[in-house]
Amino acid sequence: MNWLSVLLLSVVMIAGPQIISAVFLASSREARRSSLAYLAGAGLAGLIGLTVWHFAFHVVRGTWGGQGKHDGxxxxxxxxxxxxLLALMVIVFARRKRSQPPKWMSRLQAASPRFAFGLGFLLFIAMPSDEATMVAVAGSLDSHDKPWWHLLPFLALTLLFLALPLLVLLAFGQRAVAVLPKVRDWANEHSWLVSEAVILIFLTIVVSDLLK
Structure with a gap:
């Protein structure tokens, strides 16, 4: 397995309401503070989820692979x-027709940093697609004897992608107000295609490992 291929799944982590919420927050009343709080909540959720799944797989392999059954x-x-991954493809495909953001997202224009933190945490810890992605990443790295810290670049890249709306705001100021809605609409309509392509690439890598 190419370790860098795991990083591609960071795209799947932020596709959907995660990146859409980031765009709304970047154009909200307290854009900078709320966006940073949102990133902090997402980062904490990702760190917890990845760590739990990593050690869960580690325990399973330590229990079942302790007597020469490591490869099995x-x-x-x-x-x-x-x-x-197959289940994740189904989840992403089933969500493809959600062409309009949920109504609650319109409230993000006036979201407080505390609310943004909670939203970031809940979206990343409770979304089936993100949970499945974290299982896939943690399982793949553990099955190839990668240490826990190898999860951190994946999490960092996920947060970097999630921070793009805030970075656009910081780089372009008020001019970003006109750009961000277009980014939001494109992501809302096409992010599922990008996600499916990334999952398919990783799926191919996993299958090739199984056929060795």
């Missing part, structure tokens, strides 16, 4: 990852 356990984890 690693393959079992790969099969679990494969099943999760």
């Amino acid at each position: 356990t690693a393959r079992l984890v790969d099969w679990v990852v494969l099943a999760v």
Whole structure:
């Protein structure tokens, strides 16, 4: 497995209401503070989720692979990852027709930093697509004997993508107000296609590992 290929799944982590919320917050009344709080909540949720799944897979492999069954356990984890990726493709495909953001997102224009933090945390800890992505990433890295800290670049890239609306705001100031809605609309309509392509790439890599 190419370790860099795992980083591609960071796109799937932010596709959907995650990046749409980031765009709304970047054009909100307290754009900078709320966006930073949102990133902090998302980062905390991602760190918790990835860590829990990493150690869960580590315990499973340590329990079942302690007597010369290491390779068999690693393959079992790969099969679990494969099943999760297939389920993730179904989830992303099922959400493709959500062409309009949920009504609650309109309230983000006046969101407080505390609300933004809670929203970031909940979106990343409770969304089935993000949970499935974290399972796939943690399982893939653990099955290839990658240490826990290898999860951190994935999380960092996820947060970088999520911070793009804020970075656009900081770079272009008020001119970003006209750009961000267009970014939001494009992401709302096409992010599922990008996600499916990324999942398919990673799916191919997992299958090739299983066929070795």
